[in-house]
Amino acid sequence: MVPSPTAIIVGIGETEISKDSGRSDVRLNLEASLAALSDGGIVATDVDGIVVPALVGATAEDLMSALGLADLAYSAAIHMGGAGPLAALAHARLAVTSGAAQNVLVSFGQNGRSGSQRLGRRPPRLQISSATTYRRNYEAVHGFVVPAPFYALWAQRYMYENGWTSTEPLAHVARIQSEHAVLNGLGLADRALTVEEHQTSRLISSPFRLYDCSREADGAAAILVRGVANPQPGDVVIRGIGEGHPPQPDQPLARRPFLGSGMPGAARRAFDMAGCSPEDLDFAELYDAFSFNVIWQLEQIGICEPGAGAAFVLDSQIALDGKLPVNTHGGLLAQGHLWGAAHITEAVKQLRGTAGKAQVSGARRGLVTGSGDFGDASVAILEVS
Amino acid sequence: MGDGLYGRTLPQPTELDGPYWDGLRRYELLIQRCTDCQSYLWYPTEVCSRCQSFSMQWTPVAPTGEIYSFTTQYQRTGSKFDEDIPYTSVIVQLAEASEVTMGGLLVEADPDQVRVGLPVVGVFVDATPEITLLQFRPQT
Numbered sequence: 353m354v355p356s357p358t359a360i361i362v363g364i365g366e367t368e369i370s371k372d373s374g375r376s377d378v379r380l381n382l383e384a385s386l387a388a389l390s391d392g393g394i395v396a397t398d399v400d401g402i403v404v405p406a407l408v409g410a411t412a413e414d415l416m417s418a419l420g421l422a423d424l425a426y427s428a429a430i431h432m433g434g435a436g437p438l439a440a441l442a443h444a445r446l447a448v449t450s451g452a453a454q455n456v457l458v459s460f461g462q463n464g465r466s467g468s469q470r471l472g473r474r475p476p477r478l479q480i481s482s483a484t485t486y487r488r489n490y491e492a493v494h495g496f497v498v499p500a501p502f503y504a505l506w507a508q509r510y511m512y513e514n515g516w517t518s519t520e521p522l523a524h525v526a527r528i529q530s531e532h533a534v535l536n537g538l539g540l541a542d543r544a545l546t547v548e549e550h551q552t553s554r555l556i557s558s559p560f561r562l563y564d565c566s567r568e569a570d571g572a573a574a575i576l577v578r579g580v581a582n583p584q585p586g587d588v589v590i591r592g593i594g595e596g597h598p599p600q601p602d603q604p605l606a607r608r609p610f611l612g613s614g615m616p617g618a619a620r621r622a623f624d625m626a627g628c629s630p631e632d633l634d635f636a637e638l639y640d641a642f643s644f645n646v647i648w649q650l651e652q653i654g655i656c657e658p659g660a661g662a663a664f665v666l667d668s669q670i671a672l673d674g675k676l677p678v679n680t681h682g683g684l685l686a687q688g689h690l691w692g693a694a695h696i697t698e699a700v701k702q703l704r705g706t707a708g709k710a711q712v713s714g715a716r717r718g719l720v721t722g723s724g725d726f727g728d729a730s731v732a733i734l735e736v737s
Numbered sequence: 738m739g740d741g742l743y744g745r746t747l748p749q750p751t752e753l754d755g756p757y758w759d760g761l762r763r764y765e766l767l768i769q770r771c772t773d774c775q776s777y778l779w780y781p782t783e784v785c786s787r788c789q790s791f792s793m794q795w796t797p798v799a800p801t802g803e804i805y806s807f808t809t810q811y812q813r814t815g816s817k818f819d820e821d822i823p824y825t826s827v828i829v830q831l832a833e834a835s836e837v838t839m840g841g842l843l844v845e846a847d848p849d850q851v852r853v854g855l856p857v858v859g860v861f862v863d864a865t866p867e868i869t870l871l872q873f874r875p876q877t
């Protein structure tokens with residue numbers, strides 16, 4: 353019996369991250385995709401699989417037409433909100449390890465800042481997306497029309513249960529990630545924030561202030577996954593990957609337990625597949641739509657004991673020189689919100705040793721998370737061979 | 738999205754949740770209860786998620802409880818609620834059906850006084866002649 357191929361990430365591509373790209377969603381995806389193919393040493397027609405990570409951006413058909421793909425062997429589309437890009441990587445892995453395809457492209461890109469999807473620019477769309485009746489009849493009528501108040505409810509309850517007296521831990525997440533973004537140099541943040549700036553910034557959805565919220569952005573990032581018989585030294589291997597879903601996945605206001613999420617299950621599956629544990633990680637890129645999500649995930653994926661996330665952050669253990677550097681590119685909070693696709697490309701750069709001034713020295717193994725759609729989650733452990 | 742005098746998002750009742758909205762018009766909160774395992778179920782559902790029974794009954798429940806979590810909205814969202822900023826949205830854990838938490842707007846409250854555990858009572862607001870909404874205010 354021939355052993356299954358191993359899935360490796362052979363190519364990554366990114367556009368610049370900006371507030372106004374001046375070009376279409378499809379164009380952004382194509383630029384990032386072509387960069388990923390070039391990085392992976394193939395031409396467009398070598399792509400035989402596409403996994404579409406989200407319901408925005410480019411469709412598989414957009415990419416097939418533009419890249420001239422006449423005989424695609426595998427396609428899939430993910431419906432997991434911000435967990436989509438990483439969940440797409442799991443499907444890409446399945447495709448190449450099963451032999452369904454050889455070179456699978458995952459591309460996310462959109463004009464999230466200048467385009468029509470920007471929150472507040474148009475009537476809120478949450479209520480007319482999936483689960484129309486839920487969104488409208490039990491949430492939107494009570495003012496829950498955009499993501500921030502939902503996450504604010506989770507944060508508020510978490511703070512209550514853990515006895516927080518201020519949001520200072522959130523301020524340190526914002527501070528540290530802005531420092532990373534400045535070192536990274538590719539995102540929207542052009543300077544490092546102070547804790548005081550965070551604490552005096554305007555309220556958005558209490559307890560969240562301006563700097564607790566991710567920065568909507570224009571841009572794209574793409575990843576090329578290949579199946580190989582024998583990974584070579586230096587190859588970036590998808591060592592473990594898993595997804596998870598919360599109870600009552602589409603009923604966030606009634607969920608029991610209220611702070612339940614798909615993240616613990618996704619992490620357990622990823623660590624089991626990889627055969628390692630949280631203390632074996634050199635860095636982590638955690639999906640950070642809001643600052644709170646970082647602290648929440650540190651506990652959900654087992655890096656910190658329940659309730660210990662705040663102390664870990666206050667002690668700067670998520671900084672580059674800390675115990676576990678987190679969001680080395682600045683994340684959605686400071687670099688810009690590309691639905692976590694740039695979390696994946698940043699992890700690959702860290703493992704290749706090409707992450708620039710924000711390089712974690714000697715990085716061999718890193719964890720990436722994706723989260724969205726009210727608690728869906730994906731976790732991957734990437735390792736350099 | 739409904740407008741009229743109320744001016745904010747209005748529900749579109751369905752066959753499934755019609756009894757809930759009909760109850761609110763009579764100033765009554767009805768929640769589905771499984772007649773097999775006695776669980777209260779929210780959001781409205783086709784089947785009991787605890788025991789998979791299809792046998793459920795819309796059951797009157799007092800619209801009182803405690804704030805389980807809350808958020809006060811300061812940032813515009815592009816919706817009709819922007820006129821009310823800052824407004825507070827809450828999750829209420831019902832006193833008579835503690836397995837149920839439901840969303841609501843909190844009225845007659847100073848945002849600085851809102852806290853988890855605050856006792857609240859329901860306020861029935863006739864948004865239109867057809868639609869009554871359940872909001873909450875602090876218990877006095």
Ligand SMILES: [Zn+2]
Pocket residue numbers: 771772773774775776785786787788789790
């Ligand atoms: Zn039942």
